[in-house]
Amino acid sequence: MKIVTQKLTTKESLYFFEIAKGLWITARHFVKNMYFHIAHLYGKYQEVPAAVTIQYPEEKIPVSKRWRGNHRINSRPDGSPRCVACMLCETVCPVQCIHIIAGEHPDPNIEKYPVSFDVDVTRCCWCGMCEEACPVDAIYMDTGKTPEPGYSREDLVYHKEQLLKETPLPNYQRSLNTPGQGPMKANPMGL
Amino acid sequence: MPTVTIDERQVTVDPGTSILEAAKKLGIFIPHYCYHPRLTIVDACRMCLVEVKGAPKLVTSCSNAVADNMVVFTDTPKVEEARQSVLEFLLINHPLDCPICDKSGECLLQNYYFCHSRKPSRFKENKVKKHKVVDLGPKIVLDSERCIVCTRCVRFCKEVAGEEILGIFNRADHSEIGVFPGKKLENNYQGNLADVCPVGALTARDFRFKCRSWFLCQIDTICPGCSNGCNAVVHFTLRNFNGLKGQRVFRLTPRENNDVNKVWLCDVGRWGYAFVDSIDRLTMPAMRKGEDFVKTDWNTALKETANRLKTLVERYGANAIGVIPSPHLTNEDLYALKCLFGCLLKIANIDFKVPGFDKGEDDKILLKADRHPNTKGAELLGLSGTGLSVEAMMDKVKAGEIKALYLAGSDPVKYMGEKAEEALSRAELVIFQGTNFNASCKLAHIVLPGATFVEKEGTFTNYQGRVQKVNKALEPLGEAMADWEIFTRLGQMLGVFPSYRSAEEVFMDIAREVAPFAGITYKKIGSQGIKLTLPEGPVLSEAKE
Amino acid sequence: MYLDIIITLIKIAIVFGFVLNVAAILSWAERKQSAVMQDRIGANRADVLGFRIFGLFHPIADTIKMLTKEDWVPPAGDAFVHTMAPFLALFTALVVFAVIPFGDTLHIAGRDIPLQIADLNVGILFIVAFGGLGFYSVVLAGWSSENKYSLLGSLRAAAQLISYELALGLSIVGIVMVYGSIELDDIARAQGQYILGFIPYWGIIAQPLGFLLFFTAAVAETKRVPFDLPESESEIIGYFTEYSGMKFGAFWMGEFIEVVAVAGVVTALYFGGWQIPFVNNQGIFFPGLFTIPLPHVLIVLLQVAAFGLKVLFFCWFMLLVRWTLPRFRYDQLMAFGWKFMVPLALLNILVTGLFMYVF
């Protein structure tokens, strides 16, 4: 291993001037930011930010149009989930965070529906594979949301009812080439 | 003996063998739908077409017997094209329900499409709609749209189950399978319909929508439903997210064994696995405190058992204890039990023959009257006739002469009713060792949870005296333990006892000590079992299947 | 007699009230100032009934947290020493304030009240002595933890403290020579003179090199960045690894009190103590021109305020340093102490001596 040492110049090796330089920079930032902080208190210079901090969760960074957020289940016109409980998302999910219990639907043309559909976001890695695997475009990740913190693990398991209520982010762009939501996949099951 | 050349390889087979079977011998697989080795041949699906040198057209390999010097090709472009055309026709009206179809993953239509066709559909017209979710009976559901009219199900009912119930209605692309008017699908073999159906048209209610086939692991086992010992495959999953509450075993499917069950399984056995994950499984050792049971750990429970048994033996002698094992246990479990109670504690009152245990209904096909998989084994190990019978034991308990009863998996209350109930509630000590809560367990003082047949290794001896092996698919639920292991730990607390670490070690001892088992090892048992040379009755050779 | 005691108690109350409050606020200021320096906002979430007042509740929240945490003593350690060590740290840091003058003598109702808790005639020695005592708390904390890493950390810390103690002591010699006294009161008063009639004769003017050396060594004594090897909470294991709860909090507070103490000493020695330039005990004066007379009490109050402000400035400055510089490597630290600071301090004495001999 080659060790490269940088020789200090005499002035640098005195530390004093270098330290003074550093202190000057930090002191300048301090004074400038303090000035604007105080100005803001009096309602002045509101447009000049005194800090770059984003006060999450009150403020959020606007997400990109193609950002994968929390999951959502699309519904049929009657409000029931589009999901046919095929478990392909459960199959493809690399971290096994989707758990579906399927049931017999009274309508023989639907046949199978999810009795329960849980997404355990403590495990989810937001890879989006579930969205891609779904044959009927039932699961989307276009809510633009991040999981809210919870006090128990159970809080972070999203159930079917919750997932059905979510709405898509306006202007969400599903595909790189098509603006807007993009066409839904052709549905082999005629949903 | 005709010799044929199939794909440039030669094979000699019995006269009358079909091309398909001959090819199978060479390891060449010819796709087929309607052909089933155990059913008559109907030549319906045309999937098994092959090219025979000299024949003007392709021939169906399932129905054409080989002739000497025949030259067959199974993968020429012509054959492939024929297969593609057959698949295209089959798929014309097919609903492509794969995402919600239970067969998906093990569906021959899917498999062959991916192996042989992979062509997009050219069908522009509307598909023919047929009935979906038709109840053929309480256990089987039909989806006519998915049916490829191979008639395997029709033939199965007629030829194996012995009843003509199913038939084809309507013609051409409107044909549908259905039950003849006035008849019902209610025989004991309908579960096999879901197996014989090559596609997802017939599905079992029991398995429907529970799990996807690709989540399932499989391991060879023996059906514990009756003393026939049908060979089966247990399908289970390791993706159980609910801990002790979730389902782990999803179905039993038959495994071929010509000497036992051919390729079938009866419904009693097929759907009898539910106790494995049922809500009443015993998962923790427990001891009675007044009216209730209090959960405890193995050490405490076993120490308590050992101490109380020891005290009883010391105070009243070995005859104050009665042991009632169950022929549900494996040979290994029963042998360990015999070592413990018979040899170590010198208890003579061991009897597994609870009155009425073999009085089920015999259907003369597979299902036997004796609904226990290991009665023969228990007999061979001498677990009956050494002392009092169960009935006599119960009387003695009531008379106060027998103080303690050890129920190893058995449920006398179920068979003997009030008599046993009274006896058990009178006994000073009742130890219940078993898998599920039942009426006898309710009266026990100490409850030891045992493992079910999918949770332990072991062997069953069926009614013919065939030793067959069950394999461990899953860990015992909760803290349950294989029965031989419980006996071993108990034995070591009570005195000098072999320290068995696996069922195989127990079996090695059985092979050494019990005459009919001499020379048998797990390896020799293999997947098809081995027939014992029985002491009484006709001497059978060690049939090697 | 009783009145003297009462007056002394009042002075103690004032000084401790000031010091402890400043130390507590420093724990808030450290977060907020670093945040402002780094374009951030800093801790602001602790609220009481929805009021956040710039995160000022954080020190309170911290205290509640510290007090309610498990107080853990290593089972193999020495429980008594383990408990005493943090108190020693607090004590040595606090007691230094006894000799720091924070105002001119107050003449009120015929009494002369020196604004200094104890006017020791060995003031500077007292400060150096108690500063030196502080390192016992470090060594004892490490030793009584019965943890070899804590012990190593404490030895490392002791080595650092002793090395810089030397430079600290030597750098003060210059001041003592210049003002001819080791009484802090005298030194503060002497800084009221003017060179050429208008340049305040403060320590920093008389002893610029001495000031730099003293300040550097004093920062090293407080064990703060860039000399925070003894603690360096985040990376290296230090002497208080085995401390939890309020005992850990005591070390933490001790550190902030030391910051205030260093600020006080630096002010007293080098920044004119309570002196305000161009204000003498008559009032505001313009050298050689005229004087605006002010009442005595007001002047004293102004001087006390000036002292307080100077202390606060130095506290601020030390936070600035702490959030600007990276940490020394240990060998650099020792080399810097022994090969740079000590010779320079000796040189400073020599030059000061020469000057005094010449003039």
Ligand code: SF4
């Ligand atoms: S985004 Fe990925 S990890 Fe999350 S549920 Fe979907 S498939 Fe699973």
Ligand code: SF4
């Ligand atoms: S892949 Fe789609 S339809 Fe299938 S279970 Fe998941 S969400 Fe439901």
Ligand code: SF4
């Ligand atoms: S029968 Fe096979 S091809 Fe048809 S829907 Fe079911 S899985 Fe798919």
Ligand code: SF4
């Ligand atoms: S239901 Fe199944 S077995 Fe019966 S004819 Fe249709 S495809 Fe064949």
